[in-house]
Amino acid sequence: MKRILRKYTFPGLKRWLFFTIIGLVAISFGLALVFKAHPVTRIAQFIWASLSFVADHVPPTISGIVAISIGLSLLIFSFFKSNKQVLTLVAPDESSLFETLDRAHMENKGLKIVAIGGGTGLSNMLRGLKSYTSNITAVVTVADDGGSSGRLRASLDIVPPGDIRNCIAALAYDDEVITQLFQYRFDDEAPQDLQHHSFGNLFLTALVELGGSKNMADAVTHACKILKARGRVLPISNEAMNLIAQMEDGRIIEGESKIPKANGSIKKLYCKEPIPEILPSVLTAIAEAEIIIIGPGSLYTSILPNLIFPKLIDAISKSNATKIYVCNVMTQPGETSGYSVSDHVRAIESHIQGTGSKKIQLTDVIDYVIVNNAMPFKKQLDKYKADGQYPVELDHTELKNMGLKIFPTNLLQKGNLVRHNPNKLARAVVDIFEKESKRKKIFL
Numbered sequence: 001m002k003r004i005l006r007k008y009t010f011p012g013l014k015r016w017l018f019f020t021i022i023g024l025v026a027i028s029f030g031l032a033l034v035f036k037a038h039p040v041t042r043i044a045q046f047i048w049a050s051l052s053f054v055a056d057h058v059p060p061t062i063s064g065i066v067a068i069s070i071g072l073s074l075l076i077f078s079f080f081k082s083n084k085q086v087l088t089l090v091a092p093d094e095s096s097l098f099e100t101l102d103r104a105h106m107e108n109k110g111l112k113i114v115a116i117g118g119g120t121g122l123s124n125m126l127r128g129l130k131s132y133t134s135n136i137t138a139v140v141t142v143a144d145d146g147g148s149s150g151r152l153r154a155s156l157d158i159v160p161p162g163d164i165r166n167c168i169a170a171l172a173y174d175d176e177v178i179t180q181l182f183q184y185r186f187d188d189e190a191p192q193d194l195q196h197h198s199f200g201n202l203f204l205t206a207l208v209e210l211g212g213s214k215n216m217a218d219a220v221t222h223a224c225k226i227l228k229a230r231g232r233v234l235p236i237s238n239e240a241m242n243l244i245a246q247m248e249d250g251r252i253i254e255g256e257s258k259i260p261k262a263n264g265s266i267k268k269l270y271c272k273e274p275i276p277e278i279l280p281s282v283l284t285a286i287a288e289a290e291i292i293i294i295g296p297g298s299l300y301t302s303i304l305p306n307l308i309f310p311k312l313i314d315a316i317s318k319s320n321a322t323k324i325y326v327c328n329v330m331t332q333p334g335e336t337s338g339y340s341v342s343d344h345v346r347a348i349e350s351h352i353q354g355t356g357s358k359k360i361q362l363t364d365v366i367d368y369v370i371v372n373n374a375m376p377f378k379k380q381l382d383k384y385k386a387d388g389q390y391p392v393e394l395d396h397t398e399l400k401n402m403g404l405k406i407f408p409t410n411l412l413q414k415g416n417l418v419r420h421n422p423n424k425l426a427r428a429v430v431d432i433f434e435k436e437s438k439r440k441k442i443f444l
Contacts, residue, residue, distance in 0.1 A: 019081075023074030030067030110135045111433065114289040114321075116306050117141070121297030123166035124419060125326065126231070128426030130171055136231030137285040138167040139312075142216075142276070143243045143305040146257025148185070148197045158208050159216035159235050163302070165200035168220065171229035178227055214238070217279055234285070236306050239276035243305055245269050256301050260334030269304050269351060278311045286315040291433050294366065295326040296420060299344055300335045304351050307365075313352050317364035322436045324429060325366045329376075329411065330418050333388040341371055342398035349402075363403045368432050370425070374410035376418045384418060391418075407432055 110133025115122060118141035129136055142159045144150060149162035165182065172179045182200040207219035216235050224232050245253045248265040259266070286292060295303050306312060316323065325348065327341045336344065349362040371394050376384075384390070399406050409428050413421035 019074050019078035023071045023078060026067050026071030026074065028071075030064045030071060111291060111430070112285075112289050113137070113291045113293065113429075114139060114285050115293040116303070116312075117293075117295050117297040118144070118163040118302035118305070119297040120166065121295060121302065121326075121328065121420070122163070123170040124422055125293070125296060125425050126167055126170040126422075128422030128424070129429065130230040131423065132426055132430055134230045136171065137282075137289070138171070138231065138233045139236050139282050139285070139306060140164050140167055140233060141241075141302055141305040142235050142237050142239070143241045143256040143271075143301065145240075145242075145255050148201045150257060151197070152201055152205050153240055156205060156209070157240075158205060158214055159238060159240050161201045161204040161216070162198065164216070164220055164233055164235055165198060165204060167233045168223050168227055168229055169200065171224070171227075171231045171233065173228035173230055182227065217281070234279055234282050236282055236309060236312070237276035237278055241276050241305065242272035243269065243301070244272055245300065256305070259301055260298075260332070263334060265337075266300050266335065269300055269308065271305070271308055275309065278309050283311060283315045286312070286319055286321075289319060289321040291429060292316055292319060292321045292323045293326060293429060294324070294348070296328050296425075298332055298335055299328070299339075299347055304347065307348065307351055313360055313365065317360050322433050323365060323367045324370060324407075324432060325368070326370045326420070326425065327372075328392055329372045329420060330384060330389045331392055336392075337388065340393040340395045340398070341369065342395050342402070344392070345369065345399065345402060345404065366404060367436070368405045368407050369399060370407045370409070370411070370428050370432070372411040372420070373408035374412045376412060380416065380418050383416075 112135045113129060113133060114137045115125060115129065116139045122138060122140065126136065126138055140163045144160035144162055145153060147162065149160035152158060153160045169179050169182045172182070182203065184199040186194040186197050186199075188195055204216070204219050204223055207222050208214060208216055211218050215238055217238055220233050220235065223229075242254065243256045243259065245259045245262070245266050246268040247253060247262060248267045251262065251264065253259050253262045254272070259269075294307070297303050325345065327344050328336070331337055331339055336347075339347075345362070345366070348366070352360050352362070352365055371392075373394060375381075376391065381391070394406075394408060396406060407428060409424070411420045411424050411428065413419045413424075
């Protein structure tokens, strides 16, 4: 009985639909009074009697306007209430139904961008790019073997989830609570098995285990849907890779997390055989891309691990996209100490040559180099100097001799850390694309 009463007392959305109907009826009566029209079908006599009384004692124009106003008020009131009710059910985190519909319409719209890398550099850039397009594909390294990711990789034989997690959180559609939860890390007071694990890493691991096939790509797809990511994240492979660095002094260092700690100059980076199979969807994304971005991020442990995949280099070289390398703002101890911008680029050049099925030139993979040209504050420089980090020197002549175009601009973010500002960096990427598009139209 209670359910029957609830059904016919217009709970929730039904109540506002009822008000919508009443509003439409009121507007119809008002229009009938204003234009002195007679309805085709007469409703209950007492309603018409009431209207006749109003019409006889109140001028038709005034009574009609009042009726229309009441009807419009009810319509507006019911619209916003029903809007809120729908959002509560299907999109509780949105501020309006129009915003929800707009977001749905924008899915897979905008510039097709592929961003390749890992670490904090890539995820930081994605935060800016998602303001310009929802058609982003982040291709993430699978070489991490340290921290929470390394522990999960070793114990469960899965692709390390850490860099992937950061990128998913960066692309999440302004859901602060869920993003914070995804990035939450258990501290020393947690049970030993949970200590220093990120919730997002555990979440992705659970999705992989539920799939039953160790398929991280499928797990990431589900996670992107849950967090309403403006774009998608793809591990470069469904298999973890083992990095090996050959040092200038002849040492061989195995393991991504051990390479920066070796305290030496890196001569060559390669993967322990066999090289994992690249994800086909990565190659498809590159073939369809309008912009391909390499970096920013740790050169030898976030960027180059992706570029030693022969099929990836082949795909980039064949692409007609605008190809951009984003250089780091500061050098990194154990990887790029003393490096200028051209040194970063040369490291990329030395690793891509001979990697693909044909002879690959640097200009087949990079068109533009985005470089920060603003100097951090002295206080910041002193802090970084203590850690052996310095601003990356911009050597224009060397880069131009390599056949590359340079895009120098102020990319610094406010705060204590010397990092790229996500919005400035994204704007620089879009400016380059627009510039290239105009240039290509001139030559067509």
